[in-house]
Amino acid sequence: MSLEGTDVAATDAVTKGGATNEDGTSEGAPLLTLSDVSKVFNGDLVALNGMSLQVRAGDFVSLLGPSGCGKSTALRLIAGLSHPTSGKIDWTGGQGAGDLGVVFQEPTLMPWATVAQNVWLPWRLRGKSYASVKDKVLEALALVGLEKFAGSYPRELSGGMKMRVSIARSLVTNPRLILMDEPFAALDEITRHKLNNDLLALRAKIGCTIIFVTHSVFESVFLSNRIVVMAARPGRVIHEVAVDAPYPRDEEFRTSSAYAAHCRAASDALHDAIGD
């Protein structure tokens, strides 16, 4: 596990296609590049200061940092929900419709619609009838193990199941990049572990690229191949920790010494970020 410097923008554009390597290092083609991106609110609140980051196809990048360090701000900028005060965000080959999936901390489902209708939403907004994308909707639900609940309403589901629906919705368009903002923070530890395992299994199946925001060192180490550690006031990137443990990772990985070592490294970096 290596602590790299603050300049995390990958300088060597690796053009090999494909997903994460066996050993967890990423060598996919660049997908998204943030160059010196800053965001200032109300004239003087620097939520994000000069963030540079290159996300490659197949990456699982975690943004780890204390509250208020600009993690959500970074995701909102990437999602195009707000625009950088300065700096640039570039999609390799431009961003097309359905290139992006998002999962919020809350499941954010429409309570008046069934599970299947919720998952249909990204397609529906692109003018597709349910019949024409039914297979895709059911496939996405099957990926999160909820095909039996297609006709249920969100209120009939547990918190963990709602989160799965939310994940199914984020991947139903087969996006190039999925953004997740503390998706499991509100869940209990057991459900969270389960969903972490499932998320990795799912990623192994469909090979998507993910940017994942979390407060948890353990979660970030278990899931990602790159951990971007951020500090607050002003929000900025201070370290990148590479987690070069191979995928697939399972419960065994959680008890391995490599896992413990990675956690220590990430934790040290986080302490730097908090400043003690």
Next chain:
Amino acid sequence: MAETRMAETEAPKTRPGTKRIIDREEAARARRRRIESIGRWTLPLVVLVLMIVLWDRICVWNDIPKYILPRPGLVAETLWNDAPILFKALLITLRTTILALLVAVIGGVGLAVLFTQSKLFEMSFYPYAVVLQVTPIVAIAPLIFIYISSKIVGMLLCAWIVAFFPVLSNTTLGLNSADHNLRDLFNIYGATRWQRLRYLQLPSALPYFLGGLRIAGGLALIGAVVAEYVAGTGGVGSGLAFTILESSYRLNIPRVFAALILIAATGVVIFMALSLLSHLLLRKWHESALKRES
């Protein structure tokens, strides 16, 4: 300890087929719920009967003449005997009420949608909707009947003015209360204005709208009654309120009471019908339609 002890006859639920376990606490709660559900219907009825008996006794004890306070029996009799006149009047009042409510729904929801589509439009017109609402309808009504020659249209307008505001304000609130993250999600997926309205804002507004509708139902009836009072003369517009007015001139007090009872009953029926509608539309997904555990 005694609270949580299990009833003797029942075994713990260890395998399928064993009896259900109901501890004392739960049994007590079930009993309380049963008593409550019976009481909810019987108690008001008991009160009603007592009041009627009291009313009757007061009339008898004080020798009150029927042109001042008729005995309840006489009111019931009038209700029966005058049924043809009264129900014709009821239909007219009901027609005004329902038409006004319909127009209030169309106008209120339509305006609310326009408001959420254009901030400028909302800023320009919302204050006037409030002005219209806070000015007492009794004060506006005479003018309306001066400028509008058709009684029916005039009465409709009166009832509409009182009824549309709760629909407008509740629906506006509802349209703007769509979940923030869902709104972001719609933006990310490049939803058009129309899609956002159709798939996000309107469904979010439904519970609010239905709440406003329930209030508007009662207000439309009040508006219709006020309009009839102001419109005065008979002819086309002789609804229940006009019947009350006319009967009181003739000191036909039993008929006044009979008409009054019909108006009150109409109000209750409208409220119950709209509550039922609300329940049917929301029961699948909305919190307000969920049964609470205890």
